[in-house]
Amino acid sequence: MGSRSRSGGGAAAEPKVGLGVVVVKGETVLMGRRRSSIGASTFAVPGGHLEFGESFEDCAKREVKEETGLDIEKIEFLTATNTVFLDEPRPAHYVTIFVRAVLANPQQEAQNLEPEKCDGWSWYGWNDLPKPLFRPLETLVESGFSPFK
Numbered sequence: 001m002g003s004r005s006r007s008g009g010g011a012a013a014e015p016k017v018g019l020g021v022v023v024v025k026g027e028t029v030l031m032g033r034r035r036s037s038i039g040a041s042t043f044a045v046p047g048g049h050l051e052f053g054e055s056f057e058d059c060a061k062r063e064v065k066e067e068t069g070l071d072i073e074k075i076e077f078l079t080a081t082n083t084v085f086l087d088e089p090r091p092a093h094y095v096t097i098f099v100r101a102v103l104a105n106p107q108q109e110a111q112n113l114e115p116e117k118c119d120g121w122s123w124y125g126w127n128d129l130p131k132p133l134f135r136p137l138e139t140l141v142e143s144g145f146s147p148f149k
């Protein structure tokens, strides 16, 4: 058939673009434990798929609003990671764009607006992150990267 799919079952095998938002408040970042199939029970920052035609900034604002209700500003590109998930329910390959942002209103509280996808949101120090981390984030941390430098 000449199919480029390697995952079988007709599933798309192309790499996808994910976007993770490191929301910074003081010395802490916002993280929650995932319930979604890829990376279930690992801790990740809010984020999701980049939609067709969307800017990184708009994607970051949209995903953080949908998942936490928070409004963010000062969105800056941080770095990208390249992760192949072979041990998940379905093989997947993600290029993840990481951006940093701050709260538009530091008094605003995070709400768990998609409880089917996340156990809840909390603030963690970068040197005291919860474990295990979602793999793209683990790659970021292990590279020595810090959103506070």
Ligand SMILES: Nc1nc2c([nH]c(=O)n2[C@H]2C[C@H](O)[C@@H](COP(=O)(O)OP(=O)(O)OP(=O)(O)O)O2)c(=O)[nH]1
Pocket: 017, 018, 019, 020, 021, 036, 038, 044, 045, 046, 047, 048, 049, 050, 083, 094, 095, 096, 117, 134, 136, 137
């Ligand atoms: N949320 C989040 N997604 C990430 C991170 N790193 C990373 O590679 N991704 C990738 C893999 C995820 O499967 C993908 C989509 O994010 P998601 O799993 O939260 O999906 P979602 O339902 O919020 O997205 P969407 O389909 O509603 O746009 O983005 C991260 O730190 N946080």
Ligand SMILES: [Mg+2]
Pocket: 046, 047, 048, 063, 067, 117
């Ligand atoms: Mg998400």
